[in-house]
Amino acid sequence: MINFEALFKISYGLYIVSSGSSEYGNGFISNTVFQVTSDPPRFASCCNKDNHTAGVIRSSGHFSVSVLHCDTAAGIIGTFGYKSGKDINKMEGLDLKYGETGVPVVLNEAIAFLECRVVETYDVGTHLMFIGELVHADVLDDGKEPLTYLHYRQVKKGVAPKNAPTYVDKSKLVKKKVEEEFARYECAACGYIYDEEKEGKRFEDLPDDWVCPVCGSEKDDFYKL
Ligand SMILES: Cc1cc2nc3c(=O)[nH]c(=O)nc-3n(C[C@H](O)[C@H](O)[C@H](O)COP(=O)(O)O)c2cc1C
Numbered sequence: 461m462i463n464f465e466a467l468f469k470i471s472y473g474l475y476i477v478s479s480g481s482s483e484y485g486n487g488f489i490s491n492t493v494f495q496v497t498s499d500p501p502r503f504a505s506c507c508n509k510d511n512h513t514a515g516v517i518r519s520s521g522h523f524s525v526s527v528l529h530c531d532t533a534a535g536i537i538g539t540f541g542y543k544s545g546k547d548i549n550k551m552e553g554l555d556l557k558y559g560e561t562g563v564p565v566v567l568n569e570a571i572a573f574l575e576c577r578v579v580e581t582y583d584v585g586t587h588l589m590f591i592g593e594l595v596h597a598d599v600l601d602d603g604k605e606p607l608t609y610l611h612y613r614q615v616k617k618g619v620a621p622k623n624a625p626t627y628v629d630k631s632k633l634v635k636k637k638v639e640e641e642f643a644r645y646e647c648a649a650c651g652y653i654y655d656e657e658k659e660g661k662r663f664e665d666l667p668d669d670w671v672c673p674v675c676g677s678e679k680d681d682f683y684k685l
Pocket of ligand 1: 474487488489490511513540541542543546587612618619621624
């Protein structure tokens with residue numbers, strides 16, 4: 461028997477993993493960045509094969525990791541975590557720097573960054589696990605705490621979409637009975653607010669194929685306020 465609630469007890473951070481060059485770059489939100497060796501320092505990053513960034517990392521051979529701070533705006537998580545570089549240019553208008561390998565590093569909302577050269581790529585099923593050797597790293601802001609996945613889930617009421625390795629199908633979770641008042645839900649991509657009281661309907665009672673009336677994001681892309 462697998463109690464999927466147990467999986468939420470695993471700790472992670474939240475990062476923007478980017479790749480490409482000064483000509484073209486793309487990135488995605490990842491909670492699966494972690495250090496795997498200390499000498500030399502190597503980091504793993506797990507990227508869904510369907511993510512546009514997977515191909516960009518494969519062809520450039522480098523990736524950067526921007527460590528997000530705990531008050532990171534929902535908008536940047538919406539853009540990098542729910543939209544794809546197949547459809548939009550995520551880097552447009554952002555504060556970027558280019559690392560020693562030429563890889564773009566997103567500086568918005570970042571308190572530190574890492575730059576890695578890919579030394580191994582493992583096919584782990586739905587995802588590719590890139591192992592990168594650290595070539596450059598720096599602290600950008602010492603005064604803020606890093607964003608953890610727990611904070612994102614519990615305080616920001618965020619969820620992980622299907623491409624995230626930690627995605628859990630809600631039907632697999634043991635249902636908890638709670639007394640609820642009317643709630644409000646915000647679209648992580650565009651900020652539209654669904655107000656249950658105003659709409660006269662519980663958010664969870666909306667059909668699965670319901671989409672955000674403003675930007676067309678799926679129901680899963682909303683988080684409870
Ligand atoms: C909280 C959160 C954590 C995520 N973690 C991962 C991850 O570790 N690996 C992954 O492949 N996708 C992860 N995703 C999903 C990608 O960020 C998402 O599919 C993104 O739109 C892919 O962008 P791209 O197609 O431009 O590469 C996560 C998303 C969120 C919101």
